[in-house]
Amino acid sequence: MAQTLLTFPKGGIHPPESKELTEKLPIEPGPAPKEVDILLAQHFGAPCKPLVKKKAEVKEGDLIGEVEAGLGANIHASVSGTVKNIGKAPHPVSVSAPAVTIQVDDHAEPPSYHPRDWSPLTKEELLDAVKQAGIVGIGGAGFPTHVKLSPPSQARVDTLILNGAECEPYLTTDHRLMLEHSREIVEGAKIILTILGISTCHVGIEANKMDAVEAMNRAIAEAKLNGFTIRVDPLQVKYPQGSEKQLIQSVTGRKVPGFGLPFDVGVIVQNVGTTKAIYDAVVLGKPLYEKVITVSGRGINRPANLLVKIGTRISDIVEHLGGIKPGLAKVVLGGPMMGFAVPSFDVPVTKTTSGILFLTEDEIDTSSHGQCIRCGWCLQACPMGLSPNEIGIYVEAGRAEDTSQFGVFECFECGCCAFVCPAKRPLVQFIRLAKSKAKK
Amino acid sequence: MKQETLQRNLPTPLAVSVSPHIRSEESVEKIMWTVVACLLPPLILSIFIFGIQTLIITAISVASCVATEAITQKLLHRPITIKDGSAVITGLLLAYIIPPGVPYWMPILGAVMAIYVAKHLLGGIGFNIFNPALIGRAFLVATFPVAMTSAWLPPIKHGSVFQYMGSGVDAVSTATPLFILKHYGISGVIEKFGSLHSIYGSFFVGWRPGCIGETSALLLLVGGGYLLYKRYITWHIPVSMIGTIAILTWSFGGEKLFTGDPLLAILSGGVMLGALFMATDYVTSPSQPTGKILFGIGAGALTVLIRLKGGYPEGVCYAILLMNPLTPAFEQWFGPKRFAPPKGAAK
Numbered sequence: 001m002a003q004t005l006l007t008f009p010k011g012g013i014h015p016p017e018s019k020e021l022t023e024k025l026p027i028e029p030g031p032a033p034k035e036v037d038i039l040l041a042q043h044f045g046a047p048c049k050p051l052v053k054k055k056a057e058v059k060e061g062d063l064i065g066e067v068e069a070g071l072g073a074n075i076h077a078s079v080s081g082t083v084k085n086i087g088k089a090p091h092p093v094s095v096s097a098p099a100v101t102i103q104v105d106d107h108a109e110p111p112s113y114h115p116r117d118w119s120p121l122t123k124e125e126l127l128d129a130v131k132q133a134g135i136v137g138i139g140g141a142g143f144p145t146h147v148k149l150s151p152p153s154q155a156r157v158d159t160l161i162l163n164g165a166e167c168e169p170y171l172t173t174d175h176r177l178m179l180e181h182s183r184e185i186v187e188g189a190k191i192i193l194t195i196l197g198i199s200t201c202h203v204g205i206e207a208n209k210m211d212a213v214e215a216m217n218r219a220i221a222e223a224k225l226n227g228f229t230i231r232v233d234p235l236q237v238k239y240p241q242g243s244e245k246q247l248i249q250s251v252t253g254r255k256v257p258g259f260g261l262p263f264d265v266g267v268i269v270q271n272v273g274t275t276k277a278i279y280d281a282v283v284l285g286k287p288l289y290e291k292v293i294t295v296s297g298r299g300i301n302r303p304a305n306l307l308v309k310i311g312t313r314i315s316d317i318v319e320h321l322g323g324i325k326p327g328l329a330k331v332v333l334g335g336p337m338m339g340f341a342v343p344s345f346d347v348p349v350t351k352t353t354s355g356i357l358f359l360t361e362d363e364i365d366t367s368s369h370g371q372c373i374r375c376g377w378c379l380q381a382c383p384m385g386l387s388p389n390e391i392g393i394y395v396e397a398g399r400a401e402d403t404s405q406f407g408v409f410e411c412f413e414c415g416c417c418a419f420v421c422p423a424k425r426p427l428v429q430f431i432r433l434a435k436s437k438a439k440k
Numbered sequence: 441m442k443q444e445t446l447q448r449n450l451p452t453p454l455a456v457s458v459s460p461h462i463r464s465e466e467s468v469e470k471i472m473w474t475v476v477a478c479l480l481p482p483l484i485l486s487i488f489i490f491g492i493q494t495l496i497i498t499a500i501s502v503a504s505c506v507a508t509e510a511i512t513q514k515l516l517h518r519p520i521t522i523k524d525g526s527a528v529i530t531g532l533l534l535a536y537i538i539p540p541g542v543p544y545w546m547p548i549l550g551a552v553m554a555i556y557v558a559k560h561l562l563g564g565i566g567f568n569i570f571n572p573a574l575i576g577r578a579f580l581v582a583t584f585p586v587a588m589t590s591a592w593l594p595p596i597k598h599g600s601v602f603q604y605m606g607s608g609v610d611a612v613s614t615a616t617p618l619f620i621l622k623h624y625g626i627s628g629v630i631e632k633f634g635s636l637h638s639i640y641g642s643f644f645v646g647w648r649p650g651c652i653g654e655t656s657a658l659l660l661l662v663g664g665g666y667l668l669y670k671r672y673i674t675w676h677i678p679v680s681m682i683g684t685i686a687i688l689t690w691s692f693g694g695e696k697l698f699t700g701d702p703l704l705a706i707l708s709g710g711v712m713l714g715a716l717f718m719a720t721d722y723v724t725s726p727s728q729p730t731g732k733i734l735f736g737i738g739a740g741a742l743t744v745l746i747r748l749k750g751g752y753p754e755g756v757c758y759a760i761l762l763m764n765p766l767t768p769a770f771e772q773w774f775g776p777k778r779f780a781p782p783k784g785a786a787k
Contacts, residue, residue, distance in 0.1 A: 329455055336459075365463035373566050385776040385777045410778070410779070432458070
């Protein structure tokens with residue numbers, strides 16, 4: 001059926017997808033590590049306060065960290081074992097962060113979860129279940145979900161959008177989740193609609209995953225919708241189709257204003273992985289302590305989609321997949337466009353890790369950069385209509401304070417500009433520098 | 441480095457740099473050298489029209505541009521970037537817009553003016569205001585007006601490619617079509633070059649006096665077409681510039697209103713070379729659609745104004761030079777459309 005694919009009108013790029021490495025591989029269990037480092041900061045907000053002390057015995061699913069003040073989400077043990085240390089562990093962005101290290105007890109009995117009927121639960125009880133389970137935006141931002149699902153009363157939210165775009169190259173977690181857990185995702189959507197008190201849900205899926213589109217359509221057709229409308233919208237394959245503002249514009253035509261949030265235009269967006277985690281929390285009573293990640297790139301021996309325990313170190317995953325290949329040049333947590341390069345294999349997986357990419361020399365680009373030749377390709381590629389070329393020139397000239405006129409605070413660092421730049425200028429790096437110095 | 445790697449128990453050093461970690465295949469070198477390749481067919485044709493002289497002049501121009509760039513960057517303590525091909529393009533374009541019969545030292549002077557003054561003293565690539573090759577030519581025209589307006593070579597006969605070797609300004613001079621058009625009108629052109637139909641044919645393919653780059657519209661269109669296909673240039677500037685020249689010449693270029701010859705206007709002189717390869721220079725022209733169209737219209741209008749009312753028979757060079765300084769303003773006025781700027785934000 002020839003369906004017009006929705007998309008956003010301005011900007012975007014078409015990087016090579018590289019999804020063939022893992023898109024056909026079903027989700028498999030990750031490694032059984034000897035130790036895990038569970039970071040106490042895995043969300044948008046301040047780090048959690050640890051609730052356990054050294055030598056304490058913990059069971060898989062126990063609450064081990066809770067929010068002290070402000071924005072945050074609960075943290076649970078992903079394994080049963082003994083707390084070895086409460087100290088610091090490597091963090092992909094902040095170099096090191098507070099963490100609880102647990103020595104795993106291999107012989108412990110894993111907890112069992114049984115589905116229950118959630119229809120008698122009130123909105124408040126459903127929301128509380130989401131909060132207790134420590135659910136955050138799994139797509140990468142890590143925003144505490146129970147906060148997102150309580151928009152201010154003056155925001156007239158009428159639409160829920162499930163984000164199944166997965167526009168970053170290499171990553172296939174959401175793809176596999178939609179293929180293998182479509183019913184749970186649909187049920188999770190119903191739970192979110194109940195919490196929000198609305199009835200319309202769109203599921204945005206890029207057209208390079210038509211099998212996922214079909215799987216979701218089947219699950220929707222089989223589900224008892226009870227007055228809810230859930231519709232799948234296939235989207236054009238374009239990066240950054242999965243970016244919140246671009247997704248909302250593609251699906252509804254509404255534009256979130258600069259410095260605004262989706263609820264300003266009546267929309268709430270949730271990643272399909274987060275939706276499944278909500279299902280797990282409400283229906284199974286299972287907190288968020290494991291997630292699916294894509295391990296890919298030509299530098300790893302066996303690419304895979306793994307269900308890993310939070311806190312598993314990269315080194316354990318490397319060993320589980322048969323080691324690295326010669327020619328490995330860079331290890332990235334996340335996607336290749338917005339992910340973080342890490343300097344060692346000691347970094348642990350967190351709730352917001354979507355993938356680990358082992359990239360070889362010919363998959364990356366380390367050329368040095370030249371002067372801006374004013375080709376204007378970055379202006380065309382930027383989905384927000386900003387001027388990365390000017391920001392870069394101003395930063396290099398020592399005038400970063402004057403860059404807000406070029407939209408530097410509306411930039412969400414998607415990387416389209418740096419991708420297309422023929423002079424290989426590190427535009428995202430210039431923009432990050434400018435953000436720290438520019439006068440608002 | 442190796443010590444550090446071992447301390448972290450890493451089997452191999454890892455690059456740690458800021459996202460994005462993948463880049464497009466395009467690069468400045470790729471763009472520039474593709475443009476060079478697209479500019480070579482007219483040169484090869486010119487050897488058969490005017491003889492080996494054209495190759496010598498071009499080689500001198502390119503070598504001088506590259507050498508000037510290397511020396512300038514060394515003296516200014518900047519990284520030497522001659523490998524990117526931009527100096528080669530300037531060398532080719534400079535050679536293509538001077539009469540092929542000039543003495544060999546003239547392109548060297550033009551190259552120094554173009555690269556040292558117009559490009560690097562104004563900030564280097566990305567910062568120069570004026571198209572360097574055009575400044576080179578403008579300087580030569582101002583300083584050596586006789587040679588620069590009369591050292592033309594008539595097309596050679598029967599492939600005697602070495603006919604004009606060693607000739608200087610006193611070479612057999614002949615007039616270009618635009619010169620004749622200005623001073624003797626269209627009847628003069630027909631008298632000298634044959635019927636209008638054969639003129640269109642020969643001008644399109646390239647068989648008539650002029651600068652190397654002015655002769656073959658056909659080959660220039662092929663080269664420009666490839667750049668369009670690669671999306672290195674867009675249609676906006678060429679179409680608006682050529683279109684404006686055609687419309688304005690048709691309107692005002694004849695004896696009476698609307699009796700001018702638009703086809704002759706766009707096939708003669710530097711219109712094709714200018715519209716496709718010079719007005720589209722990234723650094724000195726706007727990068728967004730609206731700015732590009734206005735730039736093209738302005739360059740076209742100024743070309744016709746100079747041709748019809750100015751002292752020179754050809755106006756493309758000055759028309760583009762006059763539009764170049766407007767580029768920063770156009771970039772600011774006609775910038776990209778913001779997705780959804782915050783209320784009260786500075787535009």
